[in-house]
Amino acid sequence: MECARARELLSPYLDGELESAEQVLLSSHLRSCSACRRELAELEAALGILRGLPELAPAHGFSARLRERLAEESNRQHSGTGPDWELRGRPTPGDCGAGGVRIWPRLAAAAVFVLAVGIASLWAGLGGWKTSPPASFEKVSHLSWQKDQSPRSLPPEPPASPELARKDRQEAEQFAPNQEEMDLRLPALEAGGAGQREENAAAQAAGEPPEKGAAAGSGEARVAEPLPKSPESAAVSVRDTDEGKAALIMTAAPPEKVARKVKIELRTADVEKLGLFLSGYASGQDRQDVAADPDGKPNYRKIIIPVSRMPDFLQEIETHGVILKQEETEQDLTGEYLDLTGQLKQLEEREKILLAQEKNNRGKREAELALQQEIENLQAEIHLLKERLAQLDEQASFVSVEICWRE
């Protein structure tokens, strides 16, 4: 196993999430490679710091304020006033109650806004949470959080359900004729529902893929914009062919980034000519790989061919014999590719901001050094992402073809 591959597997190795074969290979590699052992030790040490972070206590006043809000909430529930969507919005210190919002939506929204801004300003002026009494610390018990955990039986969080989100939107549209009011009163909906759809629509207008997380908050968004296939999803098509008829099974509308493997069984009259032909189709000496057949068959070759040359290759190989079996496997890399592209964009935007900050802080030694360190780390992360994207690009640009033949 190569070190690069071994390092990719260290994380799932720590979690016991590797397939048994990979586990064995990696363990064997670790026994013989001190550099990878060191990588593993560093990773464990870094994660140990994260896992050992102290538990934090909220500032004084947190419980009292929550108690007040719960009492208001309980009164609303028992009095039966106020629709669900009001209860799910984040209450503010200026919350004027269910009836007010229902009857005078614009006025109520404006009042909430003015009060919230006023109180926030006053709070900020006083120092807000920053001047609250200090927090206390306790060691986090990782296990205690997990105790009695039965994840598969968890009920869905009700506010995120499409029905409720739809109901929220209907009520919001009925009582809040403009977007500003909705933004004020329906933060949860704005974040996971309608607002997310707008974000997706804007992203699509700019030629970007929809954000995957959007589906969790809005059933309609999920239906309207199907998510890309998961990167691990693979489709295998096998077809036995009649003599002389090759059958290439291709996806009608291939997704953006797909890694393909083709296995061909061939009966040929001229082995030497076939060998020469295959060598000519390999995209270069470094990309050609001749290996023993895993099933012990005598005549086997594996070549890597650019996608653009596949049609010619398939046409021509028919002239070298009869195709007995052809099997194509696809691995959809689109999901991972889109995911990484999004992350890269975010990092590059942050890099721009930091570079601008660095420029503004020239001469301020401490700030400049801190920024340089941050930029360096960010660039390292960008580099890693770009490397992986390039790897995916390459995987999608070539087809791995395995050929077995007999005379």
Add this chain to the structure above:
Amino acid sequence: MDLSERELVQKSKNGDLDAFERLVSLYEKKVFTLVYRYTGNWADAHDLAQETFLKVYQSLPALREDGSFAAWLGQIAANVCRDELRKKRKHPKVSLDEMMSSSGGVPLPALSAGCPESALEQWEMSEAVQEILNSLTDEYRLILVMREIQGMSYDEIAAALDISPGTVKSRLSRARQAFKQKVLARRNFFNLSRV
């Protein structure tokens, strides 16, 4: 007499506010810690922790008898934070100066009479790690907190983030690598010089 957590949940479901407040007192530190690690902002963490408990109270009838309250609570906290992070991405309000002060102004911890140096060290360590978490992308921070602090399994993370377990594996691996690199860049501070 102390009531068990299950009894408290049952009473809360029936509208007993005192019982729910006792549940809050059991979990407020955990929830607060979690949302602070997710958001990296002290003021936001208070706000979001409150929002989490309100949502939990409103949604209690949906909790199944055999469901784990702790895991369900953690899931709601994670959803509340994800919504907030999405909203912030859409309407970023943080100024460039604020980005430099990543912690959002965390007060000093209570210094116990016994060992003030130790509490201060813990606080410094905690804030240094939080700075590193804040410097990661939202995706990396979310998945790291879910796995390392919340202790979620790969399948749970996949369900929560609506991604495949394979993507969880690769994203978590990259997030850990990014975190590790930043920790190692400050290896002396974290006493990792011998690793």
